[in-house]
Amino acid sequence: MQKLIEYRYQKALHHQLMKAADHSMLGIDVLVLIYHFAKVAEGDILEIGSFVGGSTIAAGLGARDSGRRKKIISIELGGRLKDHRLATRDIFKDLKKNLSRAGLLDAVTLINGSSFEERTITAVREIAGPGQIGLFIFDADSNVRRDIDCYGDKLAQGCWMVIDDYFSATEKGGPTRIQVDDLVSAGRLQPLGFYGWGTWIGRWLGSAIIFFYMQAASTESLMTLSWVGGVDI
C-alpha cells in the first residue's frame, strides 16, 4: 500500500495512469496495482480482455518502468459496445489507437480473438514458454477457470493474478466467485485482497497435488515398506 501511495505523488506517472483510467472499466486502484505488478513481477504478462486498453496501458507502463524486457500478450475478442460510457463501434480498433497514443503499441502483442480458441492458444504458446508468465490479468467473461486451464502451465509459481468481477452487479459475479473460491480451497490460488470494489487479487500457487501415503508391513520380517506419491488435480 505504501508503494501504491508513493506512485500517487509521482506526478507524471499519476497523470498517465489517470489517462489510462479514462479508457478503463477497472477502478484506478486496480490499475495502479497492475502497474506495480507489471513493474516488479518476474516474467511476462498475459492479459485476457483488454477492451480499449485501460488495463493494457497500465501493464505497459509498469513493464516499461521495470527497465527489463517483458513480453506483454493481450487477448481481445473485439466487437462493439453500445449504451455505455465507454461505448465504441470497434473495440479492437480503439484498443490499437489508445495503445498507440500511449506509445505502447509496439510493446504489446495483441491477439484479436477468443481466449480459448485453438488459434489463440497456439499463438500464446509460440510466445510464452512454460512458467514464464509473472502477471495474469483476467477481465473478460465469467469463466476464469477455463482460461486458467488453457494457460496454467504458462504461469510462474507465485504469478500475480488479477481477476475482475469477483464482486459484480452483472451475471459474471456469481460464477467468478465460485471458481476463485474453489481454486483458493484447492490451494491453487492465494488471496491478497479485493480492490476497485470487485477485483480479486492474489497469487498462483500452481497445480494442486494430493499426497498419498501407503504402507505395507510384513509380519514375518517386521520390515515396513512405505510409498509416498502425488497426483496432479
Ligand SMILES: C[S@@+](CC[C@H](N)C(=O)[O-])C[C@H]1O[C@@H](n2cnc3c(N)ncnc32)[C@H](O)[C@@H]1O
Ligand atoms: C470488462 S471488459 C475489459 C475491460 C478492460 N480490462 C479495462 O481495463 O477496461 C471485457 C472485455 O473482454 C472481452 N472478452 C470477453 N470474453 C473474451 C474472451 N473469451 N477472450 C477474449 N476477450 C474476451 C470483451 O470483448 C471485452 O472487451
